[in-house]
Amino acid sequence: MPYRKTNNRTEGTEARLLVKYGFDLARQLKINKLMVVAELVTDRKMVEKYREDESIIWVTEDIDSVQNYKRKGDYCVEIPHSPVGRMDQVSLALIIAVMKGSVEVNESVVCVVGVAGSNSAPTHPQSLRRASQKIPQHT
Numbered sequence: 001m002p003y004r005k006t007n008n009r010t011e012g013t014e015a016r017l018l019v020k021y022g023f024d025l026a027r028q029l030k031i032n033k034l035m036v037v038a039e040l041v042t043d044r045k046m047v048e049k050y051r052e053d054e055s056i057i058w059v060t061e062d063i064d065s066v067q068n069y070k071r072k073g074d075y076c077v078e079i080p081h082s083p084v085g086r087m088d089q090v091s092l093a094l095i096i097a098v099m100k101g102s103v104e105v106n107e108s109v110v111c112v113v114g115v116a117g118s119n120s121a122p123t124h125p126q127s128l129r130r131a132s133q134k135i136p137q138h139t
Contacts, residue, residue, distance in 0.1 A: 016046060019112060023050045026110040033103065035059060035077075035111045037089055044069045047112075057102055057109070059093040075102040086113045 026034055035057040038044045047056065048069060055073040058066040063076045070076065077093045077100070084092075090111045097103040 015043070019043075019046050020050050022110055022112040023052075023054065026054060027052075029108070029110075031108045031110050033057065033107065033109050035090060035093060035097070035103075035109050037086065037093070037113050038066075057093070057097055059089065075100070077102070089113070 022034065026032070032053070033055045034051075036043075036047055037059040038047055044066065055075070056069075056071070057075045057077055058070065059077050059079060060066050061079060061081045063078045066076055075097065077096045079089055079092055079096070090113050094103065094109070094111070098105060103109055
């Protein structure tokens, strides 16, 4: 998908709506776990504004940066800084989360990853998938 240019005001509005809709989607589907890539404080605050009792898997390059937002039942997945795209970050974080036991292989998770074309931290509900769709099954 091509990236598009956005201005800060439009980008902020889109980010708020997308986070809200990500949580709404999870609630409608009765999915209580969301994976969130939120590197900026404003993104973390936005997640806190819309979350209710959902469990969050915080994806970050710096675990210490999310400690003030982490609630009981939340998990942190630290990923290395790299030039890969957001979906690659989510794929890597999902694999790590399954390996660490934060996500069960057949558990559904809503992933909140970013506004296309933005320069800010990811905040777009991009994917809904079962962990097993990304993890090779060995028999």
